[in-house]
Amino acid sequence: MRSVVTRDLDKWLxxxxxxxxxxxxxxxxxxxxxxxxxxxxxxxxxxxxxxxRLAVSQALLEKADExxxxxxxxxxxxxxxTAAGHDECDHGEGKGHEEEACGASCWLDPWxxxxxxxxxxxxxxxxxxxxxELLPWLWAASRVSADNLQAFQASAYVLxxxxxxxxxxLEMLEQGVARNSESAELEFELGELRLRAFKDFVKAEEAFxxxxxxxxxxxAADDDEDARNLRLRTLFYLGYLSQRKGDKETLRRCxxxxxxxxxxxxxxxxxxxxxxxxxxx
Amino acid sequence: xxxxxxxILALSRLSVLDxxxxxxxxxxxVLSGVILTPLFFFTPFGMSAASRYTNxxxxxxxxxxxxxxxxxxxxxxxxxxxxxxxxxxxxxxPVSRGTVLVGKYLxxxxxxxxxxxxxxxxxGVLAGTRQGVWFPPVLWQALLLHAGFMVxxxxxxxxxxxxxxxxxxxxxxxxxxxxMLVFGQRLVSMAADQPAPGRWALYAIHWIAPHLxxxxxxxxxxxxxxxxxxxxxxxxxxxxxxYAAACLALAAVIFRRKKF
Numbered sequence: 067m068r069s070v071v072t073r074d075l076d077k078w079l080x081x082x083x084x085x086x087x088x089x090x091x092x093x094x095x096x097x098x099x100x101x102x103x104x105x106x107x108x109x110x111x112x113x114x115x116x117x118x119r120l121a122v123s124q125a126l127l128e129k130a131d132e133x134x135x136x137x138x139x140x141x142x143x144x145x146x147x148t149a150a151g152h153d154e155c156d157h158g159e160g161k162g163h164e165e166e167a168c169g170a171s172c173w174l175d176p177w178x179x180x181x182x183x184x185x186x187x188x189x190x191x192x193x194x195x196x197x198x199e200l201l202p203w204l205w206a207a208s209r210v211s212a213d214n215l216q217a218f219q220a221s222a223y224v225l226x227x228x229x230x231x232x233x234x235x236l237e238m239l240e241q242g243v244a245r246n247s248e249s250a251e252l253e254f255e256l257g258e259l260r261l262r263a264f265k266d267f268v269k270a271e272e273a274f275x276x277x278x279x280x281x282x283x284x285x286a287a288d289d290d291e292d293a294r295n296l297r298l299r300t301l302f303y304l305g306y307l308s309q310r311k312g313d314k315e316t317l318r319r320c321x322x323x324x325x326x327x328x329x330x331x332x333x334x335x336x337x338x339x340x341x342x343x344x345x346x347x
Numbered sequence: 348x349x350x351x352x353x354x355i356l357a358l359s360r361l362s363v364l365d366x367x368x369x370x371x372x373x374x375x376x377v378l379s380g381v382i383l384t385p386l387f388f389f390t391p392f393g394m395s396a397a398s399r400y401t402n403x404x405x406x407x408x409x410x411x412x413x414x415x416x417x418x419x420x421x422x423x424x425x426x427x428x429x430x431x432x433x434x435x436x437x438x439x440x441p442v443s444r445g446t447v448l449v450g451k452y453l454x455x456x457x458x459x460x461x462x463x464x465x466x467x468x469x470x471g472v473l474a475g476t477r478q479g480v481w482f483p484p485v486l487w488q489a490l491l492l493h494a495g496f497m498v499x500x501x502x503x504x505x506x507x508x509x510x511x512x513x514x515x516x517x518x519x520x521x522x523x524x525x526x527m528l529v530f531g532q533r534l535v536s537m538a539a540d541q542p543a544p545g546r547w548a549l550y551a552i553h554w555i556a557p558h559l560x561x562x563x564x565x566x567x568x569x570x571x572x573x574x575x576x577x578x579x580x581x582x583x584x585x586x587x588x589x590y591a592a593a594c595l596a597l598a599a600v601i602f603r604r605k606k607f
Contacts, residue, residue: 180582
């Protein structure tokens with residue numbers, strides 16, 4: 067008799083707790099609304115896989131960067147594919163790093179000394195057609211995750227600047243823009259490429275206007291340094307293209323906005339110079 | 348002396364035959380072919396001149412499979428003899444335990460090195476056909492140092508096989524091999540960042556554990572860096588011989604005291 071009562075109690079307790087869990091599950095999101103820690107939209111699986119794909123894509127991009135440095139993972143170098151600047155290196159490549167890195171302590175630790183002799187300590191940069199070696203990693207990085215904007219930017223840079231194939235770079239950036247419709251960075255890169263490599267002023271202007279729309283003014287006005295710089299650079303290009311067309315009104319509008327954002331920025335100064343040139347008889 | 352060398356040769360021959368009888372190499376080659384063949388026809392962005400990524404992957408497979416073969420062959424030298432009790436007729440012959448140990452070690456090493464030579468010939472042909480450079484000096488140096496790696500891991504695995512079960516030995520040796528290849532170079536800097544007890548543990552590992560990363564020249568080979576000096580090569584080989592000798596000496600002590 068006692069065991070039947072206990073069993074029934076267990077059953078009712080189970081149903082009670084289950085009902086309470088369901089009720090809480092419905093109530094908490096309704097009460098907390100936007101304060102919930104989870105992001106709305108994607109399901110859990112998509113969120114987890116999305117993050118994983120981005121991490122893998124980033125790892126592949128780092129692999130390309132490693133190849134660019136001759137197999138070295140060189141985080142201090144500012145001239146990596148993932149760094150802001152891609153220009154030539156001016157620090158003596160491949161000279162004396164072994165000796166510098168290995169001082170008197172080497173003789174106290176022979177294992178470290180052997181390691182420094184066997185494994186390359188210096189780095190070098192890829193040049194010209196050698197950059198073909200980067201393509202498999204860049205291709206994979208851009209395919210694994212469309213959210214990795216750097217993968218598209220680095221691919222376009224390698225294809226256009228290092229391998230002299232602007233058409234492939236253009237296709238890459240167009241794919242990037244199609245898959246990242248919110249990205250002002252890719253639109254800007256697309257505009258620059260069309261202007262620099264194809265001299266297609268009309269389509270370049272379209273891309274810059276699109277970049278300006280996507281990079282909201284408010285974002286640039288906030289403490290987002292990258293957004294501010296991007297908006298200033300976009301304004302400069304739009305001003306330059308307006309000057310070429312003889313559209314003085316747009317040029318002045320670009321200068322006005324640039325002065326509001328950062329009066330001493332190099333893009334603002336260049337815009338001011340363009341306006342002065344335009345005003346000169 | 349001639350008698351001893353004949354005994355060692357007979358014991359070694361058995362290990363080599365065992366490797367080729369088990370068709371491990373055939374499996375490894377088929378697996379490598381399945382992984383690498385699609386990559387040969389891969390042309391990212393319509394450009395097909397890239398070859399380093401296939402070289403890197405091929406070298407990774409060479410290292411992985413050579414470690415598997417080296418550890419596998421050496422770890423299976425004694426346990427089957429103990430389990431099936433065939434060690435009794437072997438030791439009842441006029442052959443010392445030391446000779447059995449050295450003979451079996453040299454057999455495992457010869458088997459592993461023969462597999463390694465085949466891997467490197469295949470790699471040399473692969474890289475030569477894609478890049479047009481046939482067997483550069485750095486490849487020979489990489490092979491030489493990789494052979495040193497085999498000398499160490501077969502000795503280590505043989506020592507483990509006398510003290511542990513096969514699975515425990517393979518797991519432990521595999522972890523040591525992978526761990527040292529990945530972290531070996533960074534042990535000192537990692538130790539410097541740790542608080543006191545962890546720091547001393549890492550320094551102890553740095554001084555005692557086998558520095559298998561000494562033998563890894565993949566970076567130089569794949570990214571076409573120049574070869575290392577032959578003096579350094581000799582120092583690394585001296586390290587390999589000393590480490591293997593220490594492992595074998597310890598194994599000999601354990602084997603001599605072992606009761607079946």
